[in-house]
Amino acid sequence: MAKFIKIYPDNPNAKEIAKVVTVLRNGGLVIYPTDTVYGLGCDITNTKALEKIARIKGIKLDKANFSFVCHDLSNISDYVKQIETATFKILKRSLPGPYTFILPGNNNLPKEFKKKKTVGIRVPDNSIALELVRQLGNPIVSTSIYDEDTLVEYTTDPELIFEKWQNIVDVVIDGGFGDNQPSTIIDLSGPEPEVIREGKGSIDIF
Template sequence: MAQFIRIYEENPNPREIDKVVKVLKNGGLIIYPTDTVYGLGCDIMNTKALERVAKIKKVKLEKANFSFICEDLSNLSDYVKQIDTSTFKILKRALPGPYTFILPGAKTLPSVFKKKKTVGIRVPANNIALEIVKQLGNPIISTSIRDDDEILEYTTDPELIHEKWDNLVDLVIDGGYGDNEASTVIDFSEEEPLIVREGKGSLEIF
């Protein structure tokens, strides 16, 4: 049975954030709000938790394309190879925001991601997600939770999410209704930027 806790985005309660962080540190899986759709996540440093997420998503862990939710861009070099100034300026302009940037992976990635040439970086404009990452001290992974419904691609109601995922995860955060549009994904790992998925984020800032 997953815990179900309400956290308000305008002013996340530190005690509730602490509960979430404890779950993550113990290898638990959480469902949490972002500035787009609700995400399924765990601590990127916990291999067993990562394997659980991969199993749920029916992918091999080494082949999984999970995004890293970061608090800001200050520790980017831990996960990403050095990027040029113009790319960094674009990231600074767009983040926090509803974008996922695919960047060349660094040699210092956690061991389970060592073979990955690229990594998706997210800094969502959502205080709940950012506070969790800040208190944890390193990123969490993010993968969107899709719906089986043919019309609605993503579930937006936290209570319905809790009902559906109750036996699969350890904690579900009710951060209010989510969006039903995923992030815009832009690949900056090659010479020319490539739009992989057009989502919530406007492309005009590029």
């Protein structure tokens, strides 16, 4: 049975964050708030946890398009190839924010993602998510618990999320009501930015 931990986004309690980080380090799965929908995440370095998330999603791990949730731009550069000036300007202008950026991966990618040419990177504008990643010391691999077919209530209400997921994950963070719109996905791996999915983030800046 998962723990249900209340954390206030205005001033995340360091002790509560540390509890969740311990769970992540031990290979646990965590549902946490972002600036869009709630996410399901684990430590990027834990193979067993990555495999668990892939199983939950019903996909093979090497085929999974998970996002890497990073703390800041320097965190991103650990996993992607040299960022060109134009791309860097876009990232700097948009992050933290409700975007997933697809960028060419580098050789530091965990072995499970080595075959991938590109990775999706997120720096959400949510202090709980950013603090988790900062304390963990490396990115969280994440996928949304968003239901593509119907805008159902459980995607936004932490108590309903807990009801649905309590026997599947190790922690559900109650960080207040989430959004029911996913992030905007922008592919920056080609010559021009390409909008893959329009979500919460405005595409006007591209």
